[in-house]
Amino acid sequence: MRKERRQQRERLRFVSYLYPFPNRGGSEERAGGVPSRKKEKIMPTVAIEGRDTFEVESGKKLVLAIEDSGYDILHRCGGYARCTTCKVHFLSGEPSEMNPAERETLEEDGLLGQYRLSCQVRVTGDMTIDPPDRAGDRGIPAGERPED
Numbered sequence: 001m002r003k004e005r006r007q008q009r010e011r012l013r014f015v016s017y018l019y020p021f022p023n024r025g026g027s028e029e030r031a032g033g034v035p036s037r038k039k040e041k042i043m044p045t046v047a048i049e050g051r052d053t054f055e056v057e058s059g060k061k062l063v064l065a066i067e068d069s070g071y072d073i074l075h076r077c078g079g080y081a082r083c084t085t086c087k088v089h090f091l092s093g094e095p096s097e098m099n100p101a102e103r104e105t106l107e108e109d110g111l112l113g114q115y116r117l118s119c120q121v122r123v124t125g126d127m128t129i130d131p132p133d134r135a136g137d138r139g140i141p142a143g144e145r146p147e148d
């Protein structure tokens, strides 16, 4: 009986040597490079009404997500909440938080409650939006790319 157990342990050790388990230390992957379901990251999706739906890394600025999807959204002030050209109308998934700069600019332009500034919004959940201003439609450059 003891001999059998010892042989079994030696076989297991040999197999472990041949096929190491990379996730023993708490890695996010299971053996064989398969991501663990528990820690699998689910990326939020952004849908542009009547156009594309795409996945976005959580926390990314909405204006950058829109632009990186190939939509030529305007951002004439470079993402400093001054111009409102990056405004979007939310059909769903509007974040509840709004920073003071965004609120002040929207109030000044009479847009509060209708639009949000995509340069001030971070994508943290699924959302459907309608961005009304495109560089191509206006025939002007989009503006300096906002910082991450």
Ligand code: FES
Binding pocket: 074, 075, 076, 077, 078, 079, 080, 081, 082, 083, 084, 085, 086, 087, 117, 118, 119, 120
């Ligand atoms: S307000 Fe100017 S880019 Fe957003």
